[in-house]
Amino acid sequence: MTSTDRTPISTGSEWTFELIDEYDRQIGRIAAEFGLETYRNQIEIISSEQMMDAYAASGMPVYYRHWSFGKHFLNIENHYNRGQMGLAYEIVINSNPCIAYLMEENTMAMQALVIAHACYGHNSFFKGNYLFRTWTDADSIVDYMLFARNYIAKCEEKHGIEAVESVLDSCHALMNYGVDRYKRPYPISAEEEQRRQVEREAYLQQQVNDLWRTIPAGKAEKKGQKHKPFLDEPQENLLYFLEKKAPLLEPWQREIIRIVRKVAQYFYPQRQTQVMNEGWATFWHYTLLNELYDRGLVTDGFMFEFLQSHTSVIYQPPFDSPHYSGINPYTLGFAMMSDLRRICENPTDEDQHWFPDIAGSNWVETLQFAMRNFKDESFIQQFLSPKVIRDLKLFCVLDDDNRNEIEISAIHDEEGYRTVREQLAGQYNLGNREPNIQIVDIDMRGDRAMYLEHIQHNRRPLDENTQEVLRHLHQLWGFDVHLQSLQDGEVTATFHCPEEDEERAHH
Amino acid sequence: MSYLIDRRLNGKNKSAVNRQRFLRRYKKHIQKAVSDAVGKRSITDVEQGEKITIPSQDVGEPVLGHGPGGKRTIVHPGNREFIAGDTVPRREGGGGGAGSGRASNTGEGMDEFVFQITQEEFLEFMFEDLALPNLVKRQLAGSDAFKTRRAGFSSVGTPNQINIVRSLRAAHARRIALGGPKRRRIRELEQELAALQAREPVLRDNKRIAEIQEEIELLKRKIEHLPFIDEFDIKYNLNVKDPLPSSKAVMFCIMDVSGSMNQATKDMAKRFFILLYLFLKRNYDHTEVVFIRHHTSAKEVDEEEFFYSRETGGTIVSSALRLMKEIMAARYPTSEWNLYGAQASDGDNWNDDSSVCYELLTKEIMPFLQHYSYVEITPREHQALWHEYQQVKEQFPDCFALQQIVEVKDIYPVFRELFQRRPA
Numbered sequence: 001m002t003s004t005d006r007t008p009i010s011t012g013s014e015w016t017f018e019l020i021d022e023y024d025r026q027i028g029r030i031a032a033e034f035g036l037e038t039y040r041n042q043i044e045i046i047s048s049e050q051m052m053d054a055y056a057a058s059g060m061p062v063y064y065r066h067w068s069f070g071k072h073f074l075n076i077e078n079h080y081n082r083g084q085m086g087l088a089y090e091i092v093i094n095s096n097p098c099i100a101y102l103m104e105e106n107t108m109a110m111q112a113l114v115i116a117h118a119c120y121g122h123n124s125f126f127k128g129n130y131l132f133r134t135w136t137d138a139d140s141i142v143d144y145m146l147f148a149r150n151y152i153a154k155c156e157e158k159h160g161i162e163a164v165e166s167v168l169d170s171c172h173a174l175m176n177y178g179v180d181r182y183k184r185p186y187p188i189s190a191e192e193e194q195r196r197q198v199e200r201e202a203y204l205q206q207q208v209n210d211l212w213r214t215i216p217a218g219k220a221e222k223k224g225q226k227h228k229p230f231l232d233e234p235q236e237n238l239l240y241f242l243e244k245k246a247p248l249l250e251p252w253q254r255e256i257i258r259i260v261r262k263v264a265q266y267f268y269p270q271r272q273t274q275v276m277n278e279g280w281a282t283f284w285h286y287t288l289l290n291e292l293y294d295r296g297l298v299t300d301g302f303m304f305e306f307l308q309s310h311t312s313v314i315y316q317p318p319f320d321s322p323h324y325s326g327i328n329p330y331t332l333g334f335a336m337m338s339d340l341r342r343i344c345e346n347p348t349d350e351d352q353h354w355f356p357d358i359a360g361s362n363w364v365e366t367l368q369f370a371m372r373n374f375k376d377e378s379f380i381q382q383f384l385s386p387k388v389i390r391d392l393k394l395f396c397v398l399d400d401d402n403r404n405e406i407e408i409s410a411i412h413d414e415e416g417y418r419t420v421r422e423q424l425a426g427q428y429n430l431g432n433r434e435p436n437i438q439i440v441d442i443d444m445r446g447d448r449a450m451y452l453e454h455i456q457h458n459r460r461p462l463d464e465n466t467q468e469v470l471r472h473l474h475q476l477w478g479f480d481v482h483l484q485s486l487q488d489g490e491v492t493a494t495f496h497c498p499e500e501d502e503e504r505a506h507h
Numbered sequence: 508m509s510y511l512i513d514r515r516l517n518g519k520n521k522s523a524v525n526r527q528r529f530l531r532r533y534k535k536h537i538q539k540a541v542s543d544a545v546g547k548r549s550i551t552d553v554e555q556g557e558k559i560t561i562p563s564q565d566v567g568e569p570v571l572g573h574g575p576g577g578k579r580t581i582v583h584p585g586n587r588e589f590i591a592g593d594t595v596p597r598r599e600g601g602g603g604g605a606g607s608g609r610a611s612n613t614g615e616g617m618d619e620f621v622f623q624i625t626q627e628e629f630l631e632f633m634f635e636d637l638a639l640p641n642l643v644k645r646q647l648a649g650s651d652a653f654k655t656r657r658a659g660f661s662s663v664g665t666p667n668q669i670n671i672v673r674s675l676r677a678a679h680a681r682r683i684a685l686g687g688p689k690r691r692r693i694r695e696l697e698q699e700l701a702a703l704q705a706r707e708p709v710l711r712d713n714k715r716i717a718e719i720q721e722e723i724e725l726l727k728r729k730i731e732h733l734p735f736i737d738e739f740d741i742k743y744n745l746n747v748k749d750p751l752p753s754s755k756a757v758m759f760c761i762m763d764v765s766g767s768m769n770q771a772t773k774d775m776a777k778r779f780f781i782l783l784y785l786f787l788k789r790n791y792d793h794t795e796v797v798f799i800r801h802h803t804s805a806k807e808v809d810e811e812e813f814f815y816s817r818e819t820g821g822t823i824v825s826s827a828l829r830l831m832k833e834i835m836a837a838r839y840p841t842s843e844w845n846l847y848g849a850q851a852s853d854g855d856n857w858n859d860d861s862s863v864c865y866e867l868l869t870k871e872i873m874p875f876l877q878h879y880s881y882v883e884i885t886p887r888e889h890q891a892l893w894h895e896y897q898q899v900k901e902q903f904p905d906c907f908a909l910q911q912i913v914e915v916k917d918i919y920p921v922f923r924e925l926f927q928r929r930p931a
Binding site: 017020021024028040041042043044045046047049050052053056057065066067068069070071073074075077078081097101104119161165169172173174175176177316317318319320321324327331392393394395396397398399400401402404405406407408409410411412413415416420423424426427433434435437456457458459460461462463464465466468469472 | 509510511512513514515517519520521522524525526527528529530531532566567568569570571572573574575576577578579580581582583584585586587589590591592593594595596597620621622623
């Protein structure tokens with residue numbers, strides 16, 4: 001294309017509302033041509049101070065109040081003011097309409113990049129990916145957060161800030177264990193939520209009283225007979241269990257647990273799809289903006305600015321760099337998405353061998369398929385190609401504390417591809433990343449103590465926060481809490497709260 | 508189509524409450540940092556904000572995670588020379604390679620949590636739990652302070668004060684009142700009409716029926732023509748201005764500038780005065796300061812001269828007290844002003860003079876004062892002045908205080924000691 005048939009939307013770097021509107025329209029049109037389905041966008045222009053507020057609240061326009069958000073805010077403010085950290089260009093929320101923030105300081109090119117990335121990239125991911133479709137309710141989340149904020153504020157008025165804060169502290173400590181992995185909750189509106197909350201309160205309190213039944217058990221049952229465990233099966237959703245069964249909690253405390261649980265559930269898919277989500281959004285901003293350029297709608301200067309920030313976003317420092325802090329999800333995601341397109345459009349013999357189903361297929365459909373039906377773990381397992389492994393020069397390091405040296409177990413070669421792919425997929429499996437801890441029994445006939453088991457994976461122990469988290473668990477449960485780490489059925493460590501003698505495990 | 512919204516005008520301090528909660532939770536840490544800072548700072552910037560540092564583990568939010576150990580495989584990018592099967596010595600503390608991307612959970616790698624508090628917050632923490640002894644006098648001091656207060660409703664006012672509910676209620680009442688007789692008449696006529704129409708068609712008085720119908724029409728039209736809202740329906744919110752009592756304080760700073768006071772001692776005195784001044788300023792709407800310096804004779808001076816000019820000579824403390832008394836009588840009637848005295852000295856005084864000071868203080872000054880504090884800045888033994896002052900304290904235990912300061916770092920603790928909030 002020659003420069004003569006260029007009619008750029010804008011030439012300067014300043015943005016205006018009209019320009020943003022125009023860019024959004026053009027990008028939206030191209031996105032639709034590529035078959036991206038999105039929620040309606042709500043683009044909000046905010047200042048950098050507001051961006052810091054948004055940051056501290058994980059982007060939520062409404063959030064309940066808690067000191068830890070104040071801590072995050074102070075941290076961000078401190079780093080930002082000292083110039084150690086630039087603010088992200090964008091925050092986008094999985095809601096309907098999909099709220100995306102643009103910072104007023106950004107140039108026009110950056111705003112366009114953010115629109116392409118957030119409003120069409122992330123937005124279509126939220127709308128399409130099965131995890132988001134199954135586990136989150138984009139329609140009701142903002143309403144729900146509003147309900148949560150008001151409810152917690154009301155509790156603070158009634159019971160005091162400190163009492164509420166301590167429940168929230170405990171819930172936050174267990175937040176990662178407040179997720180239903182299999183059952184899907186159904187959506188309800190905020191008013192409905194409020195109405196139900198009142199009903200739930202009354203009903204739950206009745207249920208709990210079961211634990212308190214003081215009528216003496218029959219003699220036969222008392223002796224001889226082996227007691228039936230209180231739980232039919234182990235419970236992995238600790239917060240859910242506490243909400244429903246903890247004997248001493250007040251109704252409002254149960255409701256707070258529920259709120260934290262719901263929030264955890266809402267964020268759960270994001271934690272499982274980081275690579276895919278960022279990769280998808282990055283791939284699309286790259287594709288959409290290049291398309292804008294090809295159609296003569298943006299200038300060379302625009303492209304230079306865009307490419308510069310695109311390049312820094314997908315930069316992956318090598319493992320021995322001082323800036324290295326793990327694999328950059330933008331890099332990995334973008335590399336895989338782009339490679340998928342390449343496999344469809346220009347398959348090599350290697351691709352034909354590794355991906356016979358998709359080599360040479362329609363790339364738009366294949367990418368849509370990948371975006372809709374996978375999470376990070378399975379996406380990598382399914383689509384990480386030898387080429388990407390070679391490009392990123394991925395290698396596996398085996399660290400076994402029984403051996404004095406660490407071993408390079410696989411590198412980017414013919415023998416290593418499958419191992420690298422498998423290990424990398426495992427690295428994104430939340431089940432491996434977070435210790436597997438479940439409630440196995442409640443001593444209903446004795447002191448109502450709670451027993452938990454940590455099933456160790458590859459002998460990996462719990463870290464030094466365990467005792468502290470157990471204290472929070474104890475606070476919610478109200479009776480003794482015991483945790484055992486098991487490796488192949490053998491107890492390797494025990495934790496108790498309140499602590500028993502000197503058994504406490506030190507690291 | 509997207510919605511495009513400009514949110515920049517919305518409040519930016521959404522996190523203010525959470526921030527306050529954080530500060531409240533870590534009050535102890537911050538107070539300690541503030542107290543350290545007061546000791547270290549130069550005089551001119553006692554009022555600045557402060558960088559607060561808290562050990563990370565104290566602000567941690569614990570979650571369950573894996574500790575080091577066991578067997579794990581981590582995938583890293585950027586391989587250069589390794590081939591499969593290579594072994595490498597384990598790096599100290601690294602657990603093999605730089606972090607595995609999990610460290611962010613716990614915020615490891617940062618030993619300290621650092622943040623900034625504002626000047627306002629700094630003062631807040633600095634003077635927390637301190638109270639001014641003795642009640643504060645408040646005075647209706649004329650014109651400058653008012654508070655507007657709602658005082659019911661009025662039928663006159665400006666349009667922005669229209670009370671819509673009241674106005675519409677009045678209009679509704681008026682319409683009911685004015686339409687009442689007509690509606691009653693309509694009901695009567697309708698009854699009559701019904702009675703007439705109930706008769707056999709031949710017996711009907713058609714002329715009367717037409718008359719009645721016409722009258723009903725007329726009445727209905729009249730009711731319709733009642734104005735929906737009339738000027739005298741409109742009610743306005745009535746606000747009245749109440750004058751606010753304001754509190755005024757004057758602080759007398761008295762300092763010995765005789766030869767025995769060196770620059771370092773004066774510096775300490777100044778810090779003490781500044782603390783006191785900031786404290787008073789927070790508690791009163793208006794605060795004035797009177798500087799009196801003395802050697803053998805006393806003089807009222809401005810701030811610059813008070814702290815920086817040097818004189819030599821002997822010391823007669825009573826000269827300053829006498830001057831203070833005169834200024835009090837001339838300019839600060841005790842009915843309006845809250846009076847505070849603060850004196851700093853190294854304890855030297857003309858021997859005979861100390862008892863004069865006692866007389867002056869107990870008889871002519873202390874009865875009018877809210878509080879008088881004396882700090883003696885000396886590492887040496889106390890002299891006559893201190894002992895006389897101790898007797899003053901016995902007479903006025905509530906509003907007289909004396910303390911000794913040896914080093915700069917004593918100042919803030921001594922200050923806190925002097926103004927510690929006491930159970931009433």
